[in-house]
Amino acid sequence: MEAGTPQVVKLEDLHVAGQLSGRKHILSILVENKPGVLARVAGLFSRRGFNIDTLAVGPTDDPSVSRITLTLDGAVHPIDQVTKQLHKLVNVLKIRDMEPEETVAREMALFKVSSAVENRAEIIQFAEIFRAKIVDVARRTMTIEVTGSADKIEAFERMVRPHGLVEMVRTGEIAIGRGHD
Amino acid sequence: MESLKAEGVKDVFGIPGGANLPTYDALYDADFRHVQVRHEQGGGHAAEGYAKASGRVGVAFATSGPGATNLVTAIADAMMDSTPTVFITGQVRTELIGTDGFQEADILGATMPFVKHSFAVTDPRQIPEYVHEAFHVASTGRPGPVLLDIPQDLSRADIDYLPRTEPVELPGYKPSTEGNIKQIRIAAKALASARRPIFYTGGGVVNANASEELRELAGSDRFPVTSTLMGLGAFPASSDRFLGMLGMHGTVAANWAMDRADLIVAIGARFDDRITGKLDEFAPHAKVIHIDIDPAEISKNVGAHIPIVGDVKQVLPKLTREYRALQTDSGRLEEWWSTLEGWKDAHPLYYEAGKDGEIKPQFMIEALHRASQGDAIVTSDVGQHQMWTAQYYGFDKPRRWINSGGLGTMGFGLPSAIGAKVACPSEEVVCVAGDGSLIMNVQELATCVTEQVPVKVFLMNNGYMGMVRQWQELFWDRRYSSVDMGSSPDWVKLAEAFGAKGMRCESSADLEEQMVAALEHDGPVLMDVRVAREENCYPMIPPGNAARDMVEAPRGAVSG
Incomplete structure (x- = not known):
């Protein structure tokens, strides 16, 4: 048999x-x-x-x-x-x-947030916590680039939304398998 | 042209126009037959009939824009019924693409959802390569339609044809054909354990030319067989192992057998909704062995307990060998057979005989069977007459029954008969047409006459779109809405106007005799057979019901 x-x-x-x-x-x-x-x-x-x-x-x-x-x-x-x-x-x-444990997945997002003088410091602080980058500053808005998992981007969105989210652009996730030793 | 010849093409169907003029100019000198149809849809269905009758790839040509869009129904039809076909359309000149040029239509985009694959030529040197790839994709794996769209300026270019020496290699296309031997062994053992098995066979058996292999397997024990509409003929209808067709208008025995089976062996079939009826209540006691060349069919509608992906022609002999090696006692199937025989005896196909010479549609098909010795290639349109032909003709061989099963295209019968006759000139080819359907592609009678394709059309004329009328009668409270076809046209005169022989039969007494005369005539014939107007097609699983709720023809009641 x-x-x-x-x-x-x-x-x-x-x-x-x-x-x-x-x-x-x-x-x-x-x-x-x-x-x-x-x-x-x-x-x-x-x-x-x-x-x-x-x-x-x-x-x-x-x-x-x-x-x-x-x-x-x-x-x-x-x-x-x-x-x-x-x-x-x-x-x-x-x-x-892609197996979740075996995968590195990343997405990038750009947030344009309204930033009056009184909340600018707080937004900059959020950006630092999320290791995001401020890529554009204007008189009334700031644009912040965030990279990370979809969860992280959604968390950042929740933080800045109360300050006035003008626009958000997301790339969709890309992923690569983790290396094996 | 050289590429087509290298693919063994002997016949093509089509109509010329501005954008494919270069192709037609080359045809002028080519030594294969071009059948000039009267509408591109007819050409497409003819290519399908050609492929279904012969197993060879059917080819149709059309020009750009409306020529190409007229092919769309045939392409969708070929997709649903897995028919190996190559459609070659002309396209406007390269520099006009995207400008809404005269006779421009994005046929590649339009057909994308229902082609197996398609190619847009952007360089004339691609043409030979794409033609070979198109034939390869159309005819291998699960067959299907492939579209090749060639802009006018590119089909005009002179290129050298270098005969192909290597087999076609497409990196993203490698059908598995062999079947996993471990799975096959498990399947054999499951069969050995089954007490109420049934083989449910589909069009895949016909496509794979695996009738012989199916008979061997079914003969390795006392296995009962039922078939889908598309699979008829792959297993002989006259065999006592055959329970008849299953599904919405299948036999009681076949449907109840599925309902009670403990093991269903699905072979080249796809658990279509016309087979399963209400999905939640389909075959509640059965485990499923599903053998199919298309992995995506496995567990699509009904979960497979033992999936086997492969060409049934390769898988079935292995399964037969493995099963025989187990030397199982057939005694275990005795009880099952006595149940099945009981159902067959108590619930045969039945219709009330016509009175006073009235022709019952079922009687018409039985008469056609006798007149053609049950050995014709029979095409049909879509509707009641299609179901009655499937039920009553009794197909004993594969590739004798050609119809539009998946898409249900009215107007399919006549052009597909032309294709079948061109493919198999020495066979008797008849079309059982419905009066609602025939008119949709009746222009192809002109093709029959001028191209000398002597098909015999037997029109089951009840003056209704009969199947729709039946549904309105049974489920819509007899509110007959837009189903009465009236008395137009006069079919005999219409046939004669085209130059075909027109005949009419109104009495069951001389029907068979007239049919013999029609078959003996050496040109195309259209016979208008006046049948009982409001006959219903039974048995029937009402839509949304389960197989065990089949409704049979009322007995003793006067129908209509």
Whole structure:
């Protein structure tokens, strides 16, 4: 008998593998750098009713290959079905469902905050605590660059919002696997 | 043209126009057949019929703009039914793209949701490479439509054709075909434990040319088999192992068998809503072995306990071998068979015989079966006549039943019959049409006549869009809204106007005889068969219900 195959398979012992993971997933997708590829990926999501939370696209070290990093909610969508549908696109080369413990994920955001004289000091203090950078100062506003996990950016947003958030721009998360020694 | 020839293309369907003039100029000297259709949708369905009848890739050409958008329905249809097809559209000249030029339409964007893949040519030197890749993608793995969009100026360029020596390699496209042997062994053992197994087979078996392998597997024990609409013919309807079609208009035995089964072996089938009915109540006692070449089909609608990704033609013989090696006692299936036989006897397909020469639609299909010795390639449109043909023709061989299953495209029957006849000129090709559907692509009668494609169209004429009428009768309180087709056209005169033979039959007494005469005629024929107007298609799982709630034809009641 082969290893791994039981002698008898009882039907009552058979189960369907779990579908919903219940957590946020980051998919790192390598695609051919060809016209229309992003439209194919985005179109697949809308057609199948999958919701993308964030999406970031950029080049890789190979000019013929681009990377799409997207996050979606595994409590709503069976990630397995999402990745299998993505794999059917001929231009999709590789998909990695990033393991949270094995991944460094970062997002950048720019916050334009109204900064009257009386609250300027407090905003600068927030920026220091969050290791953010003040990249532009005008008479009535300050623009602050924050980099970090999505959680950190959301925390910063909560801090500055009461002071008057004029505008916020976020890139969507990008991620890389942790190195192994 | 050289690239197409290298792919073994013998026939293409299409219509020329401004943007694909260079292609048509090259066709003038090419030594393969171009069937000049009358509407691009017809050309697209003809390519599908060609592919479904022969297993070879069907090819259709269209020009840019409206020519290309007319193909859209056929492309979507080919996607839903996994039909290997290549569509080649002309596009406006490169410098006009994006300017809303004359006859410009973004066909690549329009078809993106329902192509297997598509290519936009940006350099003439890509053309041979893309043609080969298109055929490779269309015909391998789970087959499907591939679109190639070529701007006019680029199809005009003179390039040298270098015959391809290497097989096509696409880095992001590698279908798994073999099937995991460990999973196959587990599946064999699960089959050995099953007391109420059923094989549920679909169009994937036909696509994979795996009928022989399916028969072997089913014959390795007393396994009952049911088939989807798309899979009919892959397993012989006349076999006593066959329970009939399953699903919304399937047999009681097949649907109840799914409902009671302890193990469903799904082979090249995708648990479509027309099969499962109410999903929560589908096959409540069953574990599922799902064999499919498309991994995304596994656990899409119904969770698979034993998934096997692979080409059924490769997987089934392995499963047969593993199962035989277990030497299981078939005695365990006896009780199951006595239940199944009981259902078959008590709930056969049934219809009330027509009185006074009235032609019942079911009788018409039985007559067609006799007149064609049950051996014709039969295409159909979409509606009641399609279901009756599926139920009553009794397909014993694969690639004999060609219809639009997934998309449900009315007007599919006549053009797909043309494609089938071009692919298989020595076979009898008949189209069972509905009067609501036929009119949608009736212009292709002109193609039959001028291109000498002698298909025989048997029009099941009840003067209604019958399936919609049936739903309005049963679920909308008989409020018949926009389903009466009136008495127009006069189909016999219409056929004659096109130059085809027109016939009419109004009595069951001479129907079969007239059908034989139609089949013996050596040109295209359209026979207007006047059938009972308000016959309903039974049995039926009402929408949103479970299989065990099937409704059968009322007995003894006068229908209509």
